Amino acid sequence: MCAVRGLTKTYPAVRGRRGTPGTPAVRATDDVHLDIRRGEIFGLLGPNGAGKSTLVRQLTGLMRPDAGRVEILGHDIVRHPERAARILAYLGQESTALDELTVSLAAETTGRLRGLQARDARAERDAVLDELGLTAIAGRPLKKLSGGQRRLACFAAALIGERPLLVLDEPTSGMDPVARRAVWAAVDRRRAERGTTVLLVTHNVIEAETVLDRVAVLERGRVIACDTPAGLKEQVAGEVRVELVWRETAPLQVPEVAALRERAVESGRRWTLRLAPEEARAVVATVTGGSAFAALDDFTLATPSLEDVYLALGGAAQQGLVKA
Amino acid sequence: MVRQESDRPSAYRPEGEQRDVSVLPADVLPGGALAVEDAADGAAELGPRARMWPALGAVYRAQLSRARVARIPLLFVATFQSIGIMILMRGVVDGGGEAESVVAGSSVLVVAFVALNLLAQYFGQLRANGGLDHYATLPVPPAAVVLGAAGAYASFTVPGTVVTAVFGCVLFGLPLTHLWVLVAVIPLAGAALSGLGAALGLLAPRPELATLLGQLGMSAALLLGVLPADRMPEVVRLARDLLPSTYGVEAFARTFGADPVWAFVAGDLAVCAGVGVVSLAVATWAYRRAAVR
Numbered sequence: 001m002c003a004v005r006g007l008t009k010t011y012p013a014v015r016g017r018r019g020t021p022g023t024p025a026v027r028a029t030d031d032v033h034l035d036i037r038r039g040e041i042f043g044l045l046g047p048n049g050a051g052k053s054t055l056v057r058q059l060t061g062l063m064r065p066d067a068g069r070v071e072i073l074g075h076d077i078v079r080h081p082e083r084a085a086r087i088l089a090y091l092g093q094e095s096t097a098l099d100e101l102t103v104s105l106a107a108e109t110t111g112r113l114r115g116l117q118a119r120d121a122r123a124e125r126d127a128v129l130d131e132l133g134l135t136a137i138a139g140r141p142l143k144k145l146s147g148g149q150r151r152l153a154c155f156a157a158a159l160i161g162e163r164p165l166l167v168l169d170e171p172t173s174g175m176d177p178v179a180r181r182a183v184w185a186a187v188d189r190r191r192a193e194r195g196t197t198v199l200l201v202t203h204n205v206i207e208a209e210t211v212l213d214r215v216a217v218l219e220r221g222r223v224i225a226c227d228t229p230a231g232l233k234e235q236v237a238g239e240v241r242v243e244l245v246w247r248e249t250a251p252l253q254v255p256e257v258a259a260l261r262e263r264a265v266e267s268g269r270r271w272t273l274r275l276a277p278e279e280a281r282a283v284v285a286t287v288t289g290g291s292a293f294a295a296l297d298d299f300t301l302a303t304p305s306l307e308d309v310y311l312a313l314g315g316a317a318q319q320g321l322v323k324a
Numbered sequence: 325m326v327r328q329e330s331d332r333p334s335a336y337r338p339e340g341e342q343r344d345v346s347v348l349p350a351d352v353l354p355g356g357a358l359a360v361e362d363a364a365d366g367a368a369e370l371g372p373r374a375r376m377w378p379a380l381g382a383v384y385r386a387q388l389s390r391a392r393v394a395r396i397p398l399l400f401v402a403t404f405q406s407i408g409i410m411i412l413m414r415g416v417v418d419g420g421g422e423a424e425s426v427v428a429g430s431s432v433l434v435v436a437f438v439a440l441n442l443l444a445q446y447f448g449q450l451r452a453n454g455g456l457d458h459y460a461t462l463p464v465p466p467a468a469v470v471l472g473a474a475g476a477y478a479s480f481t482v483p484g485t486v487v488t489a490v491f492g493c494v495l496f497g498l499p500l501t502h503l504w505v506l507v508a509v510i511p512l513a514g515a516a517l518s519g520l521g522a523a524l525g526l527l528a529p530r531p532e533l534a535t536l537l538g539q540l541g542m543s544a545a546l547l548l549g550v551l552p553a554d555r556m557p558e559v560v561r562l563a564r565d566l567l568p569s570t571y572g573v574e575a576f577a578r579t580f581g582a583d584p585v586w587a588f589v590a591g592d593l594a595v596c597a598g599v600g601v602v603s604l605a606v607a608t609w610a611y612r613r614a615a616v617r
Contacts, residue, residue, distance in 0.1 A: 060461050062616060074367030081616055085463040086370040096455030100390040112382035113462040115372030163371060 002036040007068035028054035030221035046218035088165040104138040114161030147174035383472025402437040403484040427492030428577035429550035436545035439518035441538040447525025448534020460615035478514025502579035512596035513572030519603030526610035
């Protein structure tokens, strides 16, 4: 349904002016190839600055790539960027265009601008606001809402005037669990009823693992892996993650702890280790007994997450992916 | 891509009813799946396009409601500014032709404040923080977005301009007979100034610059429109002729006379209309350019 071939975009170097240093040219997307299938929830995962939003802007016709091809439902989006607006709905990170409108008018206007007749736009507005539980706040301007509610209102605007492809750039950021559930339930319903495809940008690992059918991991503009979350996790199936948090400092006088130090990623009082299961058992046994235990504040033992996959694939940003 | 129930932890799914729904394999979804291959057979039908007039109406309505939420205090400021200027000038000007141009200039200044200054700021900010993406990913003609916003801002000047004009006439003892000419002056001066404002806002590389240009435009309208022209040096008078608001001021000022020459009024208003058409066309072009980078 959506095929991306060799998509490349380089931001030109910026010459430094007085007081501001220049930046070198950045390859924001670098020879990206993707195939998104109809009806799937496809995710783009990566740390800040990995090129997720740039890639999405090129898929939605907002930015022209330097090279490469984007085809959505048989339409060449690079050559006809204006067609993207008639195939997909885009939820960007910014809500400035809608901020001073009421929830209800934001949804209705967006529907009208998506080509709906006035009566249809009003009917769809009522249905979508009801579906997402926004009816009670329909008369309030977006500006006066909390971040999560505002996001949900923008999501409502994106759903009006059915499109076969939804491109959602971090749709649930700032939302409480109830709103998140409303979002994913609405997505599921459209997928089951109409085969709607979803392209989701996220740097939330937990969400990526639970909602995505397939995920492409981006790192400095390149796709470094693309598979189902389960498939990706199999790549690091042999490892478990042990996190140790010391009370003050690590008890380096214990020889086993001292030996662990060079394998740990240290971040303040926290040590993170990726170990084979039997090694992990031994480490847990060591730190939960004897003098090391006195210095231990907390520990966790976890099976690999997509974040571990990202790091195992050579992802450079140690703290780039948000877990919660 | 066949999904199994175990693939999808149900953390986000409240009820069992939807669970049934989401275990559908993508392959059996309506219309057949795995469409990357299918796409070669023929392009899918495109969604509808928003037509010009309904889209313009929708943008206009939304912008008008926006202004209602956010702009009312500024409208008071615009009106009080003009009234204050007239009261100040009352001490300097003692009726006659100068009073006419002060009243006309102050009235058109309200239009300049809102349509030029505020609209330039609005589009400058919208462009800078990605707000244009919203419109750019909707199938709406660029002209509808620009004209809808410009029209809404011009409409918003109506009460302030009317109040200023009436107050000025009473203050300087001018006849109220031909005030109806505002019906033509506001939309035409509004078109010229809001087109200019939109173009400045959309062309300015940074939002601060858009704000600055809008403010400068308004200051120019203030100085060159309100102060009587015959006391100005030649250079300033030339600048005055280049500013579109001048023609709105002149058209309005001419109608205070006992027997206005309507041909000149119409001529001045035609200049406003011409500038309006050109500047709105430029603004539409600038919008198109700003929306797809």
